[in-house]
Amino acid sequence: MYTLLLCWRYLRTRWIALASVISVTLGVATMIVVNAVMAGFAHEMQSRIHGILSDIVFESHSLSGFQDPQWHMEEIRRAGGDDIEGMTPTVAVPAMLNFQVRGQWVPRQIMLIGIDETTHAQVSDFGRYLQHPDNRRQLSFGLRDGGYDTIDSQTDDQQVATRPALEGAGWPHRRMRVERERAWRQRQAELEGAEQAGAGSRGGGPVRPVDHQVDAVLAETTPAVATAAAPPDELPPTAEAHPPTAPLDPFRAAKPEEEGRTFDPSREQFTGIVPGIGLASFRDSSGIDRFLILPGDDVKITFPTARTPPQAVTDTFTIVDFYESKMSEYDSNFVFVPIEQLEKARGMIDPQTGLPSVNSIQIRLRPGADLDTVRDRLRQSFPADMYAVSSWKDKQGPLLSAVDMEMAVLNILLFMIVAVAGFGILAIFFMIVVEKTRDIGILKSLGASSAGVAGIFLGYGLFLGLVGAGAGLALGLGITWNINRIRTVVEWCTGERVFDPSIYYFSRIPTIVDAWTVAWIIAGAVGIAVAASVLPALRAARLHPVEALRHD
Amino acid sequence: MIDTKRGIDPSGAPLLQVRGVRKAYRSGAGMLEVLRGVDFEVEPAGFVSVIGQSGSGKSTLLHLMGLLDAPDAGEVHLAGQRIDNLPSARRDRLRNTDIGMVFQAYHLLPELSALENVLAPLLVRFSITEWFRRKGEARRQAEALLDRFGLRGRLHHKPRQLSGGEMQRVAIARALVGQPRLLLADEPTGNLDEETGGGILDTLCELNHADGLSIVLVTHDPSIARRADRIVRLVAGRVEQA
Numbered sequence: 001m002y003t004l005l006l007c008w009r010y011l012r013t014r015w016i017a018l019a020s021v022i023s024v025t026l027g028v029a030t031m032i033v034v035n036a037v038m039a040g041f042a043h044e045m046q047s048r049i050h051g052i053l054s055d056i057v058f059e060s061h062s063l064s065g066f067q068d069p070q071w072h073m074e075e076i077r078r079a080g081g082d083d084i085e086g087m088t089p090t091v092a093v094p095a096m097l098n099f100q101v102r103g104q105w106v107p108r109q110i111m112l113i114g115i116d117e118t119t120h121a122q123v124s125d126f127g128r129y130l131q132h133p134d135n136r137r138q139l140s141f142g143l144r145d146g147g148y149d150t151i152d153s154q155t156d157d158q159q160v161a162t163r164p165a166l167e168g169a170g171w172p173h174r175r176m177r178v179e180r181e182r183a184w185r186q187r188q189a190e191l192e193g194a195e196q197a198g199a200g201s202r203g204g205g206p207v208r209p210v211d212h213q214v215d216a217v218l219a220e221t222t223p224a225v226a227t228a229a230a231p232p233d234e235l236p237p238t239a240e241a242h243p244p245t246a247p248l249d250p251f252r253a254a255k256p257e258e259e260g261r262t263f264d265p266s267r268e269q270f271t272g273i274v275p276g277i278g279l280a281s282f283r284d285s286s287g288i289d290r291f292l293i294l295p296g297d298d299v300k301i302t303f304p305t306a307r308t309p310p311q312a313v314t315d316t317f318t319i320v321d322f323y324e325s326k327m328s329e330y331d332s333n334f335v336f337v338p339i340e341q342l343e344k345a346r347g348m349i350d351p352q353t354g355l356p357s358v359n360s361i362q363i364r365l366r367p368g369a370d371l372d373t374v375r376d377r378l379r380q381s382f383p384a385d386m387y388a389v390s391s392w393k394d395k396q397g398p399l400l401s402a403v404d405m406e407m408a409v410l411n412i413l414l415f416m417i418v419a420v421a422g423f424g425i426l427a428i429f430f431m432i433v434v435e436k437t438r439d440i441g442i443l444k445s446l447g448a449s450s451a452g453v454a455g456i457f458l459g460y461g462l463f464l465g466l467v468g469a470g471a472g473l474a475l476g477l478g479i480t481w482n483i484n485r486i487r488t489v490v491e492w493c494t495g496e497r498v499f500d501p502s503i504y505y506f507s508r509i510p511t512i513v514d515a516w517t518v519a520w521i522i523a524g525a526v527g528i529a530v531a532a533s534v535l536p537a538l539r540a541a542r543l544h545p546v547e548a549l550r551h552d
Numbered sequence: 553m554i555d556t557k558r559g560i561d562p563s564g565a566p567l568l569q570v571r572g573v574r575k576a577y578r579s580g581a582g583m584l585e586v587l588r589g590v591d592f593e594v595e596p597a598g599f600v601s602v603i604g605q606s607g608s609g610k611s612t613l614l615h616l617m618g619l620l621d622a623p624d625a626g627e628v629h630l631a632g633q634r635i636d637n638l639p640s641a642r643r644d645r646l647r648n649t650d651i652g653m654v655f656q657a658y659h660l661l662p663e664l665s666a667l668e669n670v671l672a673p674l675l676v677r678f679s680i681t682e683w684f685r686r687k688g689e690a691r692r693q694a695e696a697l698l699d700r701f702g703l704r705g706r707l708h709h710k711p712r713q714l715s716g717g718e719m720q721r722v723a724i725a726r727a728l729v730g731q732p733r734l735l736l737a738d739e740p741t742g743n744l745d746e747e748t749g750g751g752i753l754d755t756l757c758e759l760n761h762a763d764g765l766s767i768v769l770v771t772h773d774p775s776i777a778r779r780a781d782r783i784v785r786l787v788a789g790r791v792e793q794a
Binding site: 002004005006009010013438439441442443444445446447448449450452544545546549 | 615618620621640641644645646647648649653655659660661662663664668672673675676677680726730
């Protein structure tokens, strides 16, 4: 009983010892915050990856894919049984995206993904990531007549229009652009006529000088960034000016434009595509998204055919929406097109049977189905040398395990901090034992056992550990729960962006406090405090009572 | 009011017996022999003074009797039972239940109040559950002792708020609260002025006469030693009967 009483008294009278647990407090708080933020990031990332990838991906090893997705889907349904909720075929090929910004061609390396517009949103969260509210309900590759979100639909807190450029996107933007292009061409033709009249014939085709002149005029008159909201006379042509006659394109037949009819870009569109938002925009330092191209603009995509050997073909597409999963890897890589158009363009439809080929089938499981069991069932049902069946976790294995690894390393490092705090406790406890030598002698003269004396200091260590860890818990949780408010304050004080949404794509720092992690951190910190008090406690226990009593 | 007569040997044997005790301390390169064969006993309800020069070994003898130290040779018996060679747990127990000690420098625990200091031996004795069961009883006992020594108004003062005489009376109360058979006092008046010291000695005499408590008083002052029934003179580690 005296053990408890004296622990308590020492705790209340020896404030210096509390100084030694401040480092425990800070260590615990840091660990809680770091773990919460890391877990928040990992969770956010996982749910996004999951949202993008569907539950299980069934794919062929070859780029040309496998034939007859309908038959495969029936087989998959037979093998998977009730666990399968939805399926959709996809075709994915590496490709090159080209678009024109202020007269300059900008190439981007992309993954071109053919999707089925009716079923794709059923197997993944694809639909949630689109910018037009109607497309979020049901995707259409037809250009919408305005109404794109100027507010990021995936942020819940700030109702700030960070995308003013999307205000006029869609058909209004397209009509305006085509009008302006026509005006340019007209003026250019006048200039050319004047030039030819003045200087006589000059070499070169009629097209190239035109482009140069348009660019030259653009450079004089256009502002820095193209926005659809800008007045029309300041707006540069943000996509290629389409000549009225079609260029040599073997896949022209797939276009709305037909032989013998003039394609009117102000009323017609090419095949719709949904590029990742990262391909088309960047976020400036004030958090506003600046767009290089908008829904309604036309782009060129070069992709390989399914022939042997594959050949590169180029086709023109119209942007109808943007895809924003907030995973920059995907947002700056993926471009979605209608699957039939891509199959036709790549020559993936068997001319004899009329059956298409696809690269992969995305499978969504019913809620509660076990991912790995279904995956293994599918693996058994299909030959492994032809098909690869993987869950979304398998797909992102390296990334997810890298995050796990990062967390583990961080935890080890931070735990070192708490361990260092342990040495502080050790030193201060030794001093307290020396200071209390006479009292230890007194207790022994009153019949206290060595174990009891050791118990005082062990208990003292335990109390300090609990106090330190408890304060750390409060501090850590306080910081975690107010981290976004703290971020705002720090940003206001330093004038620097602590958490740049243009890098992380999250507008808030995500946090998840896992009770078990917290419990482990607390247990570890208390354990270290107790461990650090073992040596001083042993020393106290082994003090000779007579010598201790003589101590001054 | 203090039960000190329990366990008295019916044969009339001495309460405490020290036989041929030797003790040496390492001092520099050689050994310093402090006690060179001391024989000494305390009868039940006896009051014995041990007197000697500084360094004559009287404090060491007291420590051996109080089981704070073990002799190199010789034996210590309490009520006919040899106690110096007991395992340390038994010795701790015996020190708590049968022996009370008072020191020159009071040796109160500075973090505890007067009352808590008096309760300390009982806190050491009882486990947590036992303590909560007997807390009231122990508290009454301690308060009664402090009351008897005129410290009624000082129960919740910390030692540093008390005078020397008050601290020594708290220390005596602490030595008595566990109802020991033997009180060992090491220069209890050494740090006090004559009047206060006299008061402390009066208290000890009264405890001896009225309650029959056996007392061993160690001092260098012959005038104080004379208050006891019997004086044992310690010279150079040996007993010289006066």
